[in-house]
Amino acid sequence: MKASETKKTTVAPAKAGAHHTLFHLVPHSGDGRLLPQARPWFSYPSCVKSCRSFILSWLPVFLFLLAFPALAAETAWQDNDRVAVRIISATQNVAEDTLTLGLDVQLKGNWHSYWRSPGQSGLPPQIDWQGSQNVQSIDILYPWPERKTILGIENFLYEKAVVYPLMLQVNNSAEPVQLHLKLALLTCAEICVPNDFVFQLTLPAGPPAESAHAPTLKNALARVPPTENNTAIDLDITRASLSPSLPGLVLAVAGKNIPPTLQALVETPLALSFNPAQVITTTADSATVHLTLTDAAELQSLQKTTEATITLYGSEAETFRAREQQVAVGAADPSVSSAPLPETSAPTPFILILVFAFLGGLILNVMPCVLPVISLKILSIVKHSDYGPAVIRRSFLITAAGIVASFLVLAAAMIVVRQLGHTVGWGIQFQEPVFIAALAVLISLFAANMFGLLHMGLPQNLEQKLSDSSQGKSNLAYFLQGAFATLMATPCSAPFLGTAASFALVASIPHILLIFICMGVGLATPYVLLAWQPQWLRFLPKPGQWMGVLRIILGVALLATVAWLVFVLSGQVDEMFWQGLAACLVVVWLLLMLRKKLPPLFATLAGVMAGLVCAAALVMTAYAPVPTSHLATSSVGTPSGALVWQVFDEQDIATLVGQGKTVFVDVTARWCLTCLYNKRTVLENEVVSAALSQPPVVLMKADWTMPSPAIAGYLRRHGRAGIPFNIVYGPAAPQGVPLPELLTNGAVLQALEQAQKQP
Template sequence: MKRHASLLLLLLAVLAGGVIPAAAQDGVGPWVKAGQVEARLVSAVRGTGTLTALPLGLELRLEPGWKTYWRSPGDAGFAPRLDWSGSGNLAEATLSYPAPHRFSVLGFETAGYDTAVLFPIQGKPAEPGKPVDLALTAELLVCSDICVPQTLKLALALPEGPADPSDAANDVARAQALVPRGPNGLLRIDAVRATGITLEVEATAADGFVSPDLFVETEPPLTFSAPKTVFSDNDRHVRLTLTVTEPQPGLELAGRALTLTLVDGEKAVEAPATASAGGALSVPAGTGLAAMLGVALLGGLILNLMPCVLPVLSLKLMSVVKHGGRAPAAVRAGFLASAAGILTSFLLMASVLVGVKAAGGAVGWGIQFQQPLFLVFMVVLVTLFSANLWGLFEVPLPRVLADRLGGEGLAGPFATGMFATLLATPCSAPFLGTAVGFALSKGPVEVYAIFAALGVGLALPYLAVAAWPRVAGWLPRPGRWMATLKIVLGFALMLTAVWLLTVLTAQIGEVASATVGLLMAGLVLALWIGRSARGAARTAGPALAGLLAVAAFAMPAVVGPSAGAAPVVSDAKTRWVPFVESAIREHVAAGRIVFVDVTADWCITCQANKKLVLDRDEVAKRMEDPSLVAMQADWTRPDATIAKFLADHGRYGIPFNIVYGPGAPYGIALPELLSDGAVLEALNKAAGQGTGKGV
């Protein structure tokens, strides 16, 4: 009897246009059909848990040949109209729109969806932790050759209890990913110009465009033609031209506030903009080259203060001390030579990155530290610099060349500048990541311009002394005390070599890395024996040192780039887990916070962030929260997945930290240098406890 009563209730609910409570349906409501469309409410979670923001969705299915409309339908139609007034314990519900499709019929341009669409909805319960009964009256316009308005009454009950992922969690997460958002590494709007009623938009796609489309919104609403496209740079750049279809007399688009939605397949980006007459656009996503050059200059200057550059201070200090008591002209020449070395290194790096990018390879700031041969080169170079400071060898220049280089020679200061640049690349200073990301997402001209500005910024202290050479006169005059200073600074540089060997361990394993270290110790010993010996033995020492250096370079080739490399070890204190991008959406749908740390053994700024912020005090306590998932993406060795993740967020260097959560499903990117306040604020926002939105 009870079974028959239940069946009767189910039949009555369907006939009445309602649905049964969905607590037992795993967050998925039943389909309700009206004419050519059927709809249902879904939830990414089974229960309300303690969430302050519920990930929901309105799912539609349309019969073949029928469509419904986007928030700005175009020449005809209207967007979905939703009434949640019958809901219980629901403070508000915000619907988001996935990227639309264009429909061109008989000269009319409309935007919307056909076949199927899932609209993500963020629901905020009035009392978190209590049951939420959703009741929605949805008015939709569906069109084919004719248009028919339809009204559907939908319901879904979410009980109190754990906010575990439902059967619809992946669908809701995918729908959220299809909603156009702010700047990303895939698409970028560069500039907007307006001439009368014609709008011209320039955009860039990192992987090249396939079939780009552009939707323009403004107040009061205007209708635009389908864009005409002109491609360049191997389809990575496009110019889209649109015209207002029904202009009013005197209409002028220049100076008008716009919202632009650029769509290319499943990739999309949305950006507010203000069109300018024949000039570049002020779009948050497309900062101009001139402004970015200033950012790069500042980033290069701040790089002097980063821990990566500290090992070079020994060489800087020696070069400065040598200038004590010298003529202003000699001081100026030496410091200009160091600045030239820095600038040359940056331009060489730009050339390599442009070449790698043109060949289709992954590019980024500091990625050369992922290559074992480069690390061995740096170990050998630092060891030789230390041996030189200890007086174990000198490389005298030919008399004529020494005279041309300015008496005592400018090769040393020039080499010091290049060396400073090489050791600076494991660090990502504030502003530097923004500038490098801008450059590497554009063409060769921008790459060279930005890297030149970075070089000038790093060289500014040298240039300042060159402009006021009398500053060097305040330093003590050279004397015997310099011999002791050279020994101390040589040992300081050897500490850098030890650090490089620890990075090399992650590439070729402990045994091979230790072998390189022993070869370097033998190199120093050979130079010392050669320095103190006489006759033929005097040349045998440097020769043996050269052979040992060659043997060190052979180690990566013999062992292989990853054989025996140290695996990523999870930190029990914070329960770091390996980075899996696809799992982020599932965790967020389940109401968890996800903290992603893209790091590497060679990134000193990354290690400083961990020791000074992530592993200390209140931040460390928050990282131990069971509802927080700490993901570590180890980029010590090349990893295409991590490189793509960085590029998708417009980043080409590390450290990179981003926080996801119910309150920030698209993530909140953190600055390069972390602080307790910045991390805690992002965690609170991601949990839905703050007022900010995810970016």
């Protein structure tokens, strides 16, 4: 072909019967001469041959990818709607006598699994490797868990995700391992559901080679508390002994830069449960840690314990430090101060406690709980001024006896409840809605009596039989006046009373009885004094119209008490039920008012209807459902703004203090009048509110209106039997600065400064 010739291409039709292509290209020259035909660009035989070559070339790659999970040393996920689990390995081959594997657990929603000592409920994971080849033993290890109280039950658990390391001991490191492992894993949320899984994993023998899961397992092992001390941990329990004052243990810990958030978990042969640790004292290289029993009734079991496994843990500068240690439990050491309470074995402090009990009971007489009761008593005496000194003396002495006897009943109830292992405390009967409703009905009837709508007394025949004099009321009526005074005193706390009641919480039975007798004598002192000097009543005005005015004033005070009780009930039951009780009380009053204007028969019918309404109100309250939450958040209005309260969570306190925050905790309840007094007079004070509103201060409110094991345990750990209880934590006071029952502006400001001051 000449250079001047131009090469062209013509599309030629395909030959007949050529089904494998529609056309092929035929090149030709510019003068019409055909050039040699090119090979068709597509051919069926060549396509088949090319595909076969492609498959054969890439088949090894496909097989490698299919085998990748085995080389990655993991099993497939097994999951359900609660949890997903697989087994992972830190190595791809069997090259050593000990292999590190792990249970990779991914928990869904609110489900959680448990530590080796789950707490008061739950079960740890259980594994079974029978049927495995070249496996001598497998030990499951446990990273440090979260400590949480769920529905009043303390647990040690894992949420969201956890890797349980498995230390596998092989028989022969030159042979492969065929693992056949059965796993029983308990998961819990609102309910607990067991899960059973079966895993198969083969690890070939070969040179050491880390898998992609090696970093994950390394991190999991770092969270497992070691059993031996080292310079990186530097924590050592030098002594563990029984507490000399509270049911629990005292630990002497040595180490450098001991974290103020140091905690301890105690594992005993009898599976005793302990509350979170309190770091009582710290120095540069030591600390004293106090652990109280969750259930004080287990004290005898603790006294029989001779050894325990104690795990210390804490965080400092975002570095986790932990140490597991076997210790011997020694007898109580009186020289060790384990709690801010006097020791029961020392006679002088106990005498001082009795003095506190007497003074606390005496001060209760001027508290808003009891003052109306004394006024009613004196009003009754003034109304019957013609009584002789003997009758007046007898009435006051019997009332005083009723007070002391009622305190003995409270002491006996406290002893019985404590022996049964339940929570005890001052005023906890106000946590029962039925008790609140019954008291509201009773006081409402007392108020009706003050307004002349109802005469409250014993049947005339019974009253005459119980009375030893033709003058005055019956002895039983006087006695019940004392019991009523005691009943009304329980929602109040007074200076000295909290210390005495807290001491009684953990004291022996004889000490409890003596403390409560002194409380009763203190409350009964005004009655005893008037019985001793009845002529002092001569200074009161003579009976006259002023008594009617005083009765109205006292009636209004009693109605205010009823309104307060309904307010308390509104935090304990659903809205429909406390409003129903209020409506029933209004109906009762309307019936009593109508009764005064009706003929005798209809008046009696109205009285019966009023009684039925009262009974219906109590039954309705008894079956009222409890709200799921009572006081999630709260604001205390002040001239400078509002105080925003967080829900109390004891576990958050140490974290916040570690961040440099100051935490002010207020344990309160709707039924605690002293708490309301502190709120109105101190916490709402402009100066105090401004100090509490500063950014470093975090406010926590613990509402004890209804029973709460978490709050009750918190009070016990601080040696308190009742409320109010206020305490301030801070960088300079990680163990807290407790405040007195009756707050003052100066006390709160001083505690804030003390807690915030850098050591």
